[in-house]
Amino acid sequence: MTDEPIAAGAGTLADWRPVGLDPSFADIVPASARLVHQATGAIWSEGPVWLAADGAILWSDIPNDRVLRWSPDAAPAVFLAPAGFQNGHSLDLDGSILACSHGDRRIERLSLDGTRVPVVDRFRGARLNSPNDLVVKSDGTIWFTDPMYGIESDREGHRAESEIGDCLVFRHDPATGELDAVSDWLEHPNGIAFSPDESTLYVSDTSGARLPGGNHHIVAFDVIDGRRLADPRIFYVAEPGLADGFRLDEHGNLFTSAGDGIHVVAPDGRLLGRMPVPEVASNCVFGGRDGRTLFITATTSLYSVGLAVRGATRPR
Ligand code: MG
Numbered sequence: 533m534t535d536e537p538i539a540a541g542a543g544t545l546a547d548w549r550p551v552g553l554d555p556s557f558a559d560i561v562p563a564s565a566r567l568v569h570q571a572t573g574a575i576w577s578e579g580p581v582w583l584a585a586d587g588a589i590l591w592s593d594i595p596n597d598r599v600l601r602w603s604p605d606a607a608p609a610v611f612l613a614p615a616g617f618q619n620g621h622s623l624d625l626d627g628s629i630l631a632c633s634h635g636d637r638r639i640e641r642l643s644l645d646g647t648r649v650p651v652v653d654r655f656r657g658a659r660l661n662s663p664n665d666l667v668v669k670s671d672g673t674i675w676f677t678d679p680m681y682g683i684e685s686d687r688e689g690h691r692a693e694s695e696i697g698d699c700l701v702f703r704h705d706p707a708t709g710e711l712d713a714v715s716d717w718l719e720h721p722n723g724i725a726f727s728p729d730e731s732t733l734y735v736s737d738t739s740g741a742r743l744p745g746g747n748h749h750i751v752a753f754d755v756i757d758g759r760r761l762a763d764p765r766i767f768y769v770a771e772p773g774l775a776d777g778f779r780l781d782e783h784g785n786l787f788t789s790a791g792d793g794i795h796v797v798a799p800d801g802r803l804l805g806r807m808p809v810p811e812v813a814s815n816c817v818f819g820g821r822d823g824r825t826l827f828i829t830a831t832t833s834l835y836s837v838g839l840a841v842r843g844a845t846r847p848r
Pocket of ligand 1: 578664665722723776777
């Protein structure tokens with residue numbers, strides 16, 4: 533399925549408007565903001581990462597087993613295929629790219645020449661299920677989710693039995709090689725991100741996509757001593773759809789995918805407003821030369837919208 537062309541999108545959507553529900557929303561998404569359809573041709577887009585040094589976005593087209601690239605200066609193109617059915621991407625402290633591979637059931641490092649090097653692939657001797665999304669903490673530890681979406685069928689990986697028998701959230705310390713399970717509280721853990729001060733970890737549960745009456749919410753955990761999680765509570769319920777992936781801005785507002793676009797949620801869990809997207813959104817990432825552009829992966833496409841805020845940066 534890897535021969536389908538990736539092409540430029542339709543450009544600025546003239547009739548598009550953000551939907552504010554709270555007065556503060558206009559300070560985050562200006563009323564003048566417009567959604568731009570940047571690229572199309574994927575089956576299912578996910579896992580965007582902004583490469584500041586390169587001025588480009590990479591994102592996954594999982595069912596086509598490829599990673600795509602977009603920049604303001606070049607036509608959208610295939611960056612890597614096959615790609616080990618990569619899903620989520622994030623930058624390591626040194627700016628290199630870390631990826632979740634469904635196909636090889638591991639966290640791996642992706643170089644700009646397309647080389648893929650394993651980072652961690654087993655928990656107590658058992659293979660991981662299919663790591664979905666990841667984030668790197670300021671101390672260099674890698675936190676990731678490990679649901680079974682990549683081993684349930686051959687659509688987004690290779691069908692296989694789970695060796696772990698559960699869907700866990702993990703913390704990996706590359707300095708020691710340790711891999712710790714930090715939560716078994718979610719049915720199907722998926723998106724993952726820290727608050728700007730790293731005192732809170734947000735993890736979504738997307739079991740609603742598979743289990744009758746399943747979850748479609750984001751859970752907030754307290755981070756204890758930088759390495760354990762405590763006091764899980766439901767932070768936000770995505771309606772409609774699923775909070776598949778999300779990022780936070782510099783003020784701690786959370787930008788999550790949902791069935792109707794991107795929802796902007798305040799640190800206290802209030803929905804401040806929405807950015808409608810014409811296709812089902814999966815994830816987003818801050819980027820652009822000014823750091824104030826939100827790139828949105830949504831089904832076949834990549835979209836962008838200019839904001840009044842920047843993405844959260846790690847505490848130093
Ligand atoms: Mg995901």
